[in-house]
Amino acid sequence: MTSIPRDTLPSARNLQARLEPVFYALLRGVLGIVMFTHGLPKLLGDSHGSMADPMASSTHLIGNVMGLPFAAELAFLVMLLETVGALMLVVGVLTRPVALAMAAEMVGISYALGPTWPWVDRGIEYPVILGSLALYMAIRGGGRFALDHTLWHGR
Numbered sequence: 001m002t003s004i005p006r007d008t009l010p011s012a013r014n015l016q017a018r019l020e021p022v023f024y025a026l027l028r029g030v031l032g033i034v035m036f037t038h039g040l041p042k043l044l045g046d047s048h049g050s051m052a053d054p055m056a057s058s059t060h061l062i063g064n065v066m067g068l069p070f071a072a073e074l075a076f077l078v079m080l081l082e083t084v085g086a087l088m089l090v091v092g093v094l095t096r097p098v099a100l101a102m103a104a105e106m107v108g109i110s111y112a113l114g115p116t117w118p119w120v121d122r123g124i125e126y127p128v129i130l131g132s133l134a135l136y137m138a139i140r141g142g143g144r145f146a147l148d149h150t151l152w153h154g155r
Helices: 008-044 054-065 071-091 095-113 125-140 147-153
Strands: none
Touching (some): 008 054, 008 095, 054 095
């Protein structure tokens, strides 16, 4: 019988400790890129998936489905969050407030899409996942490889 060397587990822990900040930055970047892919068509007025006009769809969802006033203005803020905010998330600037706003947006989208869940057209499983990631980032902050860390901690 072969025994496992005693230093294997500490080495694995050390590797995990070194790689965790890298993979957290990757996760933050991926969330930002995913959000950006939803904001850019709104900004450019291009189609996105089955939506011919994503900005008009956002305005309709906010005003007619959710019943909120100032739907066009709120849709514009959503577009800014999904473009400028997404890029801020990628580089890690103001990570906590941007991620919190994204989590709130995902709550709103989940509410607007209603009781649908997975495997149904326009279900809420993706907003739930994205919102959970955003909430985690709002709590945790930008991490070691974020401009927030460099700006506020000087490293």
